[in-house]
Amino acid sequence: MIEKAPVTRKQTLDKDLTKIIQVEQATSILSRNLIAPGLGLLFLAFAGILASFYVGANASMVIIVSAAAIGAYMALNIGANDVANNVGPAVGAKALTMTGALIIAAVFESSGALIAGGDVVDTISKGIIAPEAVADPSNFVLAMMAALLSSALWVNLATWIGAPVSTTHAVVGGVVGAGIAAAGFSAVNWPLMGNIALSWVVSPVIGGIAAALVLAFIKTTIIYQDDKIASARRWLPLLIATMAASFSTYLVTKGLGNLVHLKGSALLAVAVTSFVVVWAISHVHVRKQSAGMQNRNQSLRKLFNIPLVISAALLSFAHGANDVANAVGPLAAIVAVAQSDNVSSHVEIPLWVMLIGAFGISLGLLLFGPKLIQMVGDQITKLNQMRAFCVALSAAVTVIVASWLGLPVSSTHTAIGAIFGVGFFREWYTANSKRRKTYLARRMTENGNHIEKDEKEERPLSAEEIVHRKLVRRAHVMTIAAAWVTTVPISAILSAFIFYVLRMVS
Template sequence: MSNDSGDSRHLETLDRDLHRLSYLESATSYVARPMVGPGVALIFIVLAGLMAAIFFGQDSNGMIVVVAAGFGAYMAINIGANDVANNMGPAVGANALTMGGAIAIAAVFESAGALIAGGDVVSTIAKGIIEPESMVTAEIFIWAMLAALLSSALWVNLATWVGAPVSTTHSVVGGVMGAGIAAAGFTAVNWPTMSAIAASWVISPVLGGGIAALFLWFIKANIIYTPDKIAAARKWVPVLVGIMAGTFAAYLALKGLKHLMRVSLGLALSIGVGVAIVTWLGMIPVIRKQSEGLENRNKSLKVLFGIPLVVSAALLSFAHGANDVANAVGPLAAIVQASQSGDFTQAVSIPTWVMIIGAFGISFGLFLFGPKLIRMVGSQITKLNPMRAYCVALSAAITVIVASWLGLPVSSTHIAVGGVFGVGFFREWDAERRLRLARGNMPDENRIAPEERRRRKLVRRSHFMTIVAAWVITVPAAAIMSAVLFFGIQAVVG
């Protein structure tokens, strides 16, 4: 009997100890979880440096290339953490994709875009913003590119931590400009190019928001507010999907395939029109079958926009990988070329190993740090459903094509986030308009007070102000950081 009671006490003590251990393990894992992402990112940066060491370890400038490869990997991780949210956020916010599905699709298509159609010439990263001839020696040019790469990566990292989707293109532009001014004075900067980029701060989001709002108005007027929503959807959804397919075909021809073959705007638009007609005709029976048995209500319409939205997110990712990978590896490629040949005035060719660092870095950054910005863009600015998210994706593609036609350097980040704001502000305006119409027949005692109406705003003003402020200061902040880093590098190395 005594043995039994002793055993039971022993087991109780063991249980308590095991519980304490399990609590300790849970606490340890909770504390350690935030360190997993930075740890994996650091390993990738070290591997990028080792890859550079394998190729350039014996060169006289080998150490500089190794350091630059680490900075390039760091920048690529930050592009994945911040920029890719613009493509995937609307689809996730509309519940057309899960977070895991969005990350998987984006990782595949971003890498494919970078490796298949990524730029082989990125002379504008250095030559379009500053005049390389103004740099006295290749050594000074390399220091300037190092400073530009690190400053832009640090700024994007800070913006991601704050929760502001900023333009990585503008971050690199600011970094190159600041380093150029520090190295060779204000005359080194191509000010007409910088003026056009500054104009795009306003043009990109306004154009993106206006086009997204226009399409949402069309969907509401022709489908949502009609007596027979399903019949209207059968008529107009194939047209809208055709427009989307044609727009993305033209967009990819302009942005994603320009490095594989020469594509004029006219040819891109012709490709787009052809794809739009074929898709429209092909979608008519598909939408008719999908809409069978659906109830005549708004919730039913979401089903019809789900697949087009997922496809648009994948295509946006491909084009983004093809276009924006140069932000990560452009200055790195310039450093490699200047280190090898001493030539820093010609167009910059990107070696395959450099492109691999950019492609995989974007995927790692998205996987490790992307969900925060994806949630912000997708659900914390304004509430999105598949119809609204479709309008955002379509406006992004159309705005890029219009900007290419006008010759304006625009930011995909500003366009996509501008589209989200455009949809949100249009919803506010439309709700207010419908309220005014209803209020005409409403007794005074039932009318909503102005304070209550302000509380019902459909766009979060705090996010709006944070994002706009981050956009405005991106170029000057990256430029100032880059100038300081250039002088620091010059003091240490020189």
């Protein structure tokens, strides 16, 4: 008798267990995606509770609590979007890990906001809307709430599509839209708006040109020299000292402008002192760190790590000091008007309002910041330590020089423009530099047509490769440029719509 082979069937229990496991895994993935929004909502609730605690039960409590939640929402979005420009290049260059960048940015953003965030803020956003145009307290409160909510919604959308935008421009657009809805077109300071529009072009162009010039200098004086290490010892301390002088001036005039007031010779003395002190320290440090290094580009990059980390921290501090006003300025104005029933051109910022702005920016960075940080640092163009250093240095120098010349610039647009400048310059340099071609040809001759791993991207390219090789992703260029151009008008339109809705329901 022939025995039949046993039929192997998967038991029903096993099938059910497998399905249960799959459902649990899917649920776990979905729940992880909901953690960040859930924590964000908890922070909004906390902001409202904090506001009610300080304000107490009175007729204006509902308005102030609502405004506090909207201000907290704006602070979260500032952290999610705007902070990426400060730490993104260092992360893309692998001078900082994502975790390290988040910690450094969160600490220094909060410190900048709380230490140097300022205690006085213009309620009508630096003269964009004439105060007498919205002198009615109820209209003013609705206008500020509409401006705050519209700008927060736009920055949130920009973060979702992966576009770093200027939160200052978003707030300006919100104020303009609400002001027009409340008092008509004549209430807007249109010459000032013209300067802001000019900054859309001026900021990225100047930042890009400055970054390209710095990268050209580094390539000429260090990278394509026979003795790279000796050249780095000579020039790198000067570059670091220049960045230090720029940052010290930037911090004194922008980040610490509410604590110290220096102008003219005093400001120049700060810059010169910073330059000399940092040059002396970095001269010793670079010489010590470069001892025994191989004469390779990979070795050079390590020398830029510490300056990049320091620049990320300083930029975060200055950003926290400056841009916290985008979240707490309109909120502070709403609180002051709701409590006094009187519109003032300047208001004091209560400590609890500043806490909402400071910790909201840090929380938004920790919960939602990695997406934009990754995009800024890695997806626009490939950054290494030297290129990221060019971005940091050019951004600081551009903002300072533009301030001296009275040119309107955006730090966000300047930093992103610098990244574009680095990428486009590399495209041009790869195709046209005789120095690069001569250097690489000599290197390949000396090494038997072999070049080291970190020089492969600099190898001579054929005409077809040059056509197809794009070092800047064009899709990001178009997305970011479109977001920049539309930030003010979309924020304005949205703000006007929200203002009308609020006035109808109030």
